[in-house]
Amino acid sequence: MKVVVQVKLIPDAEQASALSATLHTVNALANWVSRIAFERDVPREYELRRHTYAELRARGLGAQAAQHVIKKVRDAYAALHANLRAGNLGKKGAKRRIKAESRPVTFRPEAAQPYDDRCLSWQYDAATVSIWTTAGRVKSVRFACSPQVLKVLRQYRKGEADLIERDGVFYLIATCEVPEAVQYEPDGFIGVDLGIVGIATTSTGYRAAGRKLNRYRKRQLALRGKLQKKGTKSARRRLKARSRREQRHVRNTNHIIAKRIVTEAERTSRGISLERLKGIRQRVRLRKPQRVALHSWAFAQLADFIVYKARRAGVPLVLVDPAHSSRECALCGHIDRLNRVSQARFVCRSCGVVAHADRNASHVLARRGENVWIAGRESRVPATQSIS
Incomplete structure (x- = not known):
């Protein structure tokens, strides 16, 4: 079974600048690829690669990074079409559905970028990673995680890992193939x-x-409404600091x-x-x-x-x-x-x-x-x- 684990990167100033620039660059290029896919209606990965791969390489992406950008765009459109078929965006003619169908998929500047073993290597004993960036290979980027997560990574990590940025903090989200335990015959x-x-x-x-959790949610909802209504610079800063706090709780x-x-x-x-x-x-x-x-x-x-x-x-x-x-x-x-x-x-x-x-x-x-x-x-x- 697949288990997703998250580690926090602790880069120095130079490494953080390279990682941030990389995410902004690959997501800007992903938006460009998305526009090509939307305007030319080329949902298949092979056709999309034929129209965009050479330009991505010319703009400074490595071979694997260019492939991952194309695949990321293809996957986003596959997810969109699956949601449309399932009716998750409403029936035909619904405003939400029309909005989704009438423009290309866009990616945030800090959106996740996938890395495979050619672009990313792990040094578990030293708790560091070596990672590709648009400024070249950045080595000895420290990471932090619990001993349990490190053990799972060391034994079962397999496949790609995603680099993301949240409020200036970088994380690697890795996929691990953990073997399932043998089921026993249940006694009821x-x-x-x-x-x-x-x-x-x-x-x-x-x-x-659920009483305690519901009270917590109501307090968070009231606080968000109060800060949004205030609209000052400090209120927006408070809103950003509190973002995702309820989700984590x-x-x-x-x-x-x-x-x-x-x-x-x-x-x-x-x-x-x-x-x-x-x-x-x-x-x-x-x-x-x-x-x-x-x-x-x-x-x-x-x-x-x-x-x-x-x-x-x-x-x-x-x-x-x-x-x-x-x-x-x-x-x-x-x-x-x-x-x-x-x-x-x-x-x-x-x-x-x-x-x-x-x-x-x-x-x-x-x-x-x-x-x-x-x-x-x-x-x-x-x-x-x-x-x-």
């Missing part, structure tokens, strides 16, 4: 119900409440929740039954005050963290259909809209059981996970043949 399943009031509730009793919270769920499943030799939440933002209809909470919560991120941590630990995981899980009784299986008395209270209209709504849903998901696992196991058993 832990159901995980995801939500907004309760971020995650499991059938084992763990509940990650949410990411860290999701990591902690996912790790606890996977660790509990591994400790008890059980699997994890997770809701398949794809398209929830399109399916769910909410009142206006609730939309901010829905669209600002990282549904996919928490689910992805649980999935990849389970794969690394060898914990079996199944995705189940969450339809009516909040209305189904975990004890008798009766489904009724009236079973959900309130956000937190569940009362079955058939058997009379009273439970916390999220806890009940987690038990429903656990049972569905067991059914999916058993059905998949039975489908893998070869058919018996009679001997005549």
Whole structure:
């Protein structure tokens, strides 16, 4: 499985100047290549290379850097066309879709630039890298990371790494091919119900409440609005300093929740039954005050963290259909809209059981996970043949 790790570069003034100039140059040239691709309608990489490679080399890029710029533009257009086909930018005639289709893809001056092993080499013992720049090869650029990340890099780094700049700080984001652990045969399943009031509730009793995180988000939203309304130079400086702070906080919270769920499943030799939440933002209809909470919560991120941590630990995981899980009784299986008395209270209209709504849903998901696992196991058993 692929794991992405991030290391922080610590260049001196001269090295930082070379790295910054390189990113600005390659992204300016990527914008030029993008205009060629848009105006001449050449989405294929080979055709795009035929129109742009010689000019990129003439403007000072090395052979590998020129190839990576072309490939980066091609990948950006492939992602755009995939989003258009999937309807992620709206239906035909939608303003957002027209805006995306009517102009070439653009790249920020500090956007990521991919490097392969010909352009970038790692010296793990010295904690330095040697990297190509438009000013030539820059050697002995120091980097910093945790001992765990360094161990993963040393053992499993494979493929490309991206150089990015955030607020004047440079990072390398590397791809590592980490072997998956062997899955064990689960002794039951832990159901995980995801939500907004309760971020995650499991059938084992763990509940990650979302009240604290939601309060934090509301404070950040109010502060951003106040600073944006003020519009002074110091307010803009404060906004820049606070940028991505909420994103990092949410990411860290999701990591902690996912790790606890996977660790509990591994400790008890059980699997994890997770809701398949794809398209929830399109399916769910909410009142206006609730939309901010829905669209600002990282549904996919928490689910992805649980999935990849389970794969690394060898914990079996199944995705189940969450339809009516909040209305189904975990004890008798009766489904009724009236079973959900309130956000937190569940009362079955058939058997009379009273439970916390999220806890009940987690038990429903656990049972569905067991059914999916058993059905998949039975489908893998070869058919018996009679001997005549």
